[in-house]
Amino acid sequence: MSTWDPNIVVFACNWCSYAGADTAGVARLQHQPHFRMIRVMCSGRIQPGFVLRAFEKGADGVLVSGCHFGDCHYVFGNERAVEQFEKTRNVVRLLGLEEGRLRLEWISAAEGKRFAEVIDEFTDQVRALGPSPLAGERAGAAAHA
Amino acid sequence: MDAGRHPLIEIVTGAEVIGCEGEAGDFRVRIRQSPRYVRADRCVACGQCVDVCPQVGGNEFDVGLKARKAIYRPFPQSVPAAYVIDRAACLNKTMLMCENCVRACDVDAIDFDMRPAERELRVGSILVAVGFQEFDARRLGNYGYGRFPNVITSLELERMLNASGVTRGHVVRPSDRRTPRRIVFVQCVGARGEGGRPYCSRFCCMNAVKDSMLVRQHDPAVEEVTILYTDLRAFGKGYDDFVQRSREQASAKYVRGRPAKIERAAEDDHLVVFVEDTLGHRQERIPADLVVLSVAAAPNDGALELARILGIETDPYGFIARHDPAISAVESTRAGIFVCGSAVGPQVIPDCVAQASAAAARAQLFLADQRADERKAPVEALDVSGPPRVGVLVCHCGVNIAGVLDVEDLVRQAAALPDVVVARDHIFACSAAGQDELVELVREHKLNRVVIAACTPRTHEPVFRETCARIGLNPYLLEMVNVRDQCSWVHARQPAAAQEKARALIRMGAARARHLEPLQAGEMPMTRAALVVGGGIAGIQAATDLAAQGFPVTLVEKTDRLGGRLAAPNLTYLYPNLRPAAEVLERKIEVLRRSGARVLLNTEVDQIAGFVGNFEVCLRGNAQRPRAPAGGTRTPHDPAPQEPLKVGAIILAFGADLYDPTGEHGYGTLPNVVTSQDLERNGIAAGGVTSRIHEAESAIPKSAAFILCVGSRDPEGFTGCSRYCCATAIKQAMLLCRRGIDTTIFYRDIRTISTGAEEMYRQARGMGVLFVRIPPDEKPEVVGRERATAVRCFDELLGRRIEVPVDLVVLSVGMRPRQPDTDWFHDTLKASVGLDGFFLERHPELAPVETAVEGVLLAGTVQGPKDIVDTVAQASAAAAKASVYLAYDTVRLDPAVAVVDEDKCRGCGTCVEICQFRAPQLVENTAGAEPGRYGTSGEAGGYTAKINASLCKGCGTCASWCPSGAITARHFTDRQVHAMIDAACAVAAGAPPAEEERVGP
Structure with a gap:
């Protein structure tokens, strides 16, 4: 049985998705621990370069998350985030990475449960895809460690 | 918090x-x-x-x-x-x-x-803000609450739906903890006549609609949700659209009817709801696994005693009484005591928040001399130059962290990270002892960066930042790592993986900390004066509240008089107590006059430049403009000034237009079809109930029909509810009825939501006003060639077409964004408008009177339709928010904002386009300017972006969009984020962090 666990980078906005992860914490909603959270103020800040750098450095999956439409702390920042995300996805396609390694989700501050569910689901999805081809030998080495 | x-x-x-x-x-x-x-x-x-x-x-x-x-x-x-x-x-x-x-x-x-x-x-x-308690549903024995475990209240359902609540978001039947297949919501339990409470609870309709959607989304095992309602009162901004979405998703079946009783089925333990479907004209027995009673809001048990102690009055139900229900938003019956939220009767959250700010504005009138300064004296800054010296403090949080994670191991790891000079642990980092330890570490090890691995920065960053500030360490040199809420609490079952994650998070935090930069909060001068645009009741109230606090206020009004829609002849009597509008208005204008606000009539805003704290406004007189209809209250006023006006904040209060129904229902062609506004102007109260034709014939009509929702709730046009029209039509119908005129009201839902309005509705029915419910997709037809003689429509409650002979048709017209003013201010100030065309509040619940543009506030119907009391509440709330700006002579600027590297900027304007807050602006380069590093921006004729720190909210979106990489989002710089990404990935591979770049000056 493979013991390989993916390494996932999660970008979350301060006001909704990061807060949603905290809400999951307050409710002790258990979920898989193989993601690393990076907080920014708004999902609009998450530029293609961040996501691509994560893949370049060997992340097996990247989750971008922000407020639901109409609930953005900065009114329309999340709509900008979608446009950035589309660009990012095109590059990820060009790189030949599986699309399932990249995901965009809206999670509100109250949706701790949804945060936990999204993490579990996405982790399983990335685990099924196996190590990122860009993770190179390091991931391979880790898998056999 | x-x-x-x-x-x-x-x-x-x-x-x-x-x-x-x-x-x-x-x-x-x-x-x-x-x-x-x-x-x-x-x-x-x-x-x-x-x-x-x-x-x-x-x-x-x-x-x-x-x-x-x-x-x-x-x-x-x-x-x-x-x-x-x-x-x-x-x-x-x-x-x-x-x-x-x-x-x-x-x-x-x-x-x-x-x-x-x-x-x-x-x-x-x-301020009295004691809220409400639930109506005790046990008092309605026929619903079986308390007898049947599977009859629950809406509040009990709410706790279940909460992800961190009793069932972690699962809806279960209390009897056997199984998921219910069929759920029935019963509305108006203890409201609108039941249990001795005639009023409407305002929030329950939307709550049931929302819960029905949540339940269905959450659990596909719930097959059927039925909502038993009387009128669907989706009166708030965007509420009708929400209901429409629920209908499109078929999340609930809506049945109009009130159950006679709820019983338990003989064969098993499911429930049966006995109800007459008043639109389907059948007796129904609806089987249900769970019944949710939408219980009304009742006054708090202690409210009467509190009112007695404070010497204020209560209404007949036990809510705190407002001074005058027709006009007072937050005044109690005693000076100096204010009331807000559901203490005065049931409210929805946006209205509560607006009232709370309004009450704060009024309360300030008695405190003006005692304004305290919340700002503290500065502490001498520590020298943080030189290479990073990072200190790491890992918190046990008792057993919350240490019970899952090996803190010692985390400390050991942290101590070995680049630039970390010391790592320690503490049982409670946030306790006084923990803070002292932090101070000691900084001093002893000459730290210039601090990493706290503990709980979430969302609650505790301010605590640790304050400690840093106390000893002169720039608070932006602090990094918090969330190893509790997002690690030990949620990965307790996998301690090894949780440990790995915590190690990674600390590495990421320490890596970011090395790149943190000290940021200095800036200051901008604040012009401690305000401009109020519009002299209706909203503008009058907002200007009065601000001026009474001693701030210079200029109110500009386009026409030659104050009062707007409240001024004669637009309105004669106010609901619910038929107070003469002129009397109310006169008193308001008198208070405004005494407040010292400067009033400029026949004046318009010509130009606005600048930003919060520093707006420059050019005004122009418009004496040539057509005057407002005669009869209004004229107020002496100053001539428009020639000099630009300098203000720190602007309140938009220019109101809304009424819908023009020309061409609909014979309006404009049939002489006895009028609008609700025409009816007021024609002197409904003075006995002259006239349309053009009645005037010509000097006759009084024998019968009258009101058609509601003309220009509101229209899928082709304004989809929302105009809020004021139901109560207004009922008020007018009662006045007609008293004069012996047979009156019929054609409605879709009666939405008498304001204080006293539901009682008025019952009273109107009692005196013989007929109410005919019509379907939403078929407008009533006005019959007649020369004049309207009848109204034809489908009567939903009778279930057949009817024709009602009438002599007068009144169209209750809805509200529309006022044009061209809305467009002009939207373009000029860049304050957003919503899909409905009204100005968009920054957040419906959290910031209902603020716009996304700092220093620009909304009062009254510029933000969406509302009645007089709600308008007054909003106006006072806007004044309160304006006074927050005007309270100091400087405005503190958050330094964690975006800045432009002018050498890199090519002046493309992308940032200007995407920013919602008008912070970036293109500035034309002056000839002979130093050319930028990349050659383009310095050229004369070219442009360079500049970001105004007082407008920037620090979201960082422009930094991610700038094609030249010229914009830096401070405190979330590319370098800082990259460091975290690299650390996150390096740790996963089990390899030491890759190439270590030195950081420092």
Whole structure:
């Protein structure tokens, strides 16, 4: 049985998705621990370069998350985030990475449960895809460690 | 939490008012505080005491659905974040003396020697915000609440739906904990006539619609949700669209009817709801696994006693009475005492928040001389230059972190990270001792970067930042790593993987910390004056409130008189108590005049430049403009100034237009079809109930019909509800009826939501006004060639077409955004408008009177349709928000904003396009300017972007969009984020962090 666990980078906005992860914490909603959270103020800040750098450095999956439409702390920042995300996805396609390694989700501050569910689901999805081809030998080495 | 942290707000919990003496401006209020037996100044809310407490009590917050211990936190976000002991459940009140909690507490917070304490507060004004309690559904025996376990209240459902609540978001039947397949919501339980309460509870319709959607989305096993309603009161901004979405998703079946009774089926334990479907004209027996009663809001038990102590009046139901229900938004019946939220009767959240700000504005009138300065004297800054010297403090949070993670290992790892000079642990980093340790570390090791691995920065970053600031360490040199809320709490079952994650998070935090930069909060001068645009009731109220606090206010009004829609002849009597509009308006204008506000009539805004604190406004007179209809209140006024006006904040209060129904229902062609506004103008109150034709014939009509929702709730046009028209039509119908005119009202839903309006509706029915419910997709037809003679429509309650002969047709017209003003101010100030065309509030619940543009506020119907009381509340709220800006002579600028590297900027304008807050602007380069590094921006004729720090909110979106990489989002720079990404990925591969770039000057 493979013991390989993916390494996932999660970008979350301060006001909704990061807060949603905290809400999951307050409710002790258990979920898989193989993601690393990076907080920014708004999902609009998450530029293609961040996501691509994560893949370049060997992340097996990247989750971008922000407020639901109409609930953005900065009114329309999340709509900008979608446009950035589309660009990012095109590059990820060009790189030949599986699309399932990249995901965009809206999670509100109250949706701790949804945060936990999204993490579990996405982790399983990335685990099924196996190590990122860009993770190179390091991931391979880790898998056999 | 903001309130809990505010230096000028003291929160006294467990307290009740036991006496009140004095008068407005100088009240002496005696309060009694019950002991919590836990010292809030010491408790760090770790929860270790709960684990060892052997006693169980009923959980009030989860409405008894879940038990709690005798020592508990009332709910997860409670402020203060301290535990409290329920003495009734605690063993220590007996001779057993368990004291488990005392032993478990590492910070000696438990104190059984606490006694009830009395104290006296000296205050200038008092705000009553005691809210409501649920109507006790047991009083309606036919619904079986209390007898059948599977009949629950909407609040019980709400606790279940909450992800951190009693069932973690699952909806279950209390009898067997199974998922219900069929759920029935019963509306108006204890409201609108039931249980002796005639009023409408306002929030329940939308709550049921929302819950039905949540339940269906959450659990596909729920097959059918039925909502039994009478009128669907989706009156708020965007509410009708929400209901429409629910209909499109078929999340609920809507049945109009009130159940006669609810019984348990004989064969098994499912319930049967007996109801007459008044639109389908059948008796129904709806089977249900779970019945949710949307219970009404009732006054709090203590409200009457509180009112007695404070010397204020209550209404017949026991809610706190407003001074005058037709016009007062927040005044109680006694000067200096204000009331907001559901203490005056049921409210929806946006209205509560607006009223709360409004009450704060009025309360300030009695405090103006005592404004305290919340800002502190600066501390000498530590020298943080030189290479990074990072200190790491890992918190145990009692067992919250240390119970899952190996803190020692985390400290060891942290100590070996690049530039980390010291790493320590502490049992509670946020306790006074923990903060002292942090201070010691900084001093001893000359730290210039600090990493705290503990709980979430969302709650505790301000605490640690304050500690940093106290010793002169720039607060932006602090990095928090969340190893509790997002690690030990949620990965407790996989401690090894959790440890790995915590190590990674600390590496990421330390990596980012190396790149943190000290940021200095800037200051901009604040022009302590305000402009109010529009002289209707909203503008009058907002200007009065600001001027009464001593701020210079200029109110500009386009026409030659104040009053807007309230001025004669637009309105004669106000609902619900038929107060003469002229009398109310005159008093308001008198108070405005005395407040010292400058009023400029026949004046328009010509140009606005600048930004918060520094707006420059050019005004122009428009004496040539057509005058407003005669008869209004004329006020002496100053001529428009020639010099540009300088103000710090702008309140938009220019109102809304009424829908023009020309071409609909014969309006414009048939002489006896008028609008509700025409009817008022024609002198409904003076007895002259006339249309053009009646005037010509000098006759009084024998019968009249009102058609509601003309220009509202229209899928082709304005989809929302105009809020004021139902009550207005009823008021007008009653006036006609009293004159012996047969009156019929054609409606879709009667939405009498304001104070006293539901009672008015019942009274109108009692006096013989006929109400005909019509379908939403078929407008009534007005019959007649020369004049309207009848109205034809489908009567939903009769289930057939009817024709009602009429002599007068009144169209109750809805509101529309006022044009061209809305477009002009939208273009000029860049304040957003919503899909409905009205100005968009920054957040419907959190910031209902603010726009996304700093310093620009909304009062009244510029933000969406509303009636007079709600408009007045909003106007005062806008004044309160404006006074927050005007309170100081400078405005503090958050330094964590975006900045432009002018050498890199090519002046493309992308940032200008995407920013919602108008912060970036393109500035033309002057000839002979130093050329930029990339050659383009310095050229004469070219442009360079500049970001105005007083407008920037620090979201960083422009930084991610700038094609030249010229914009830096401070505190979330590319370099800082990249460092975190690299550390996140390097750790996963089990490899040491890759190439270590030196950081430093």
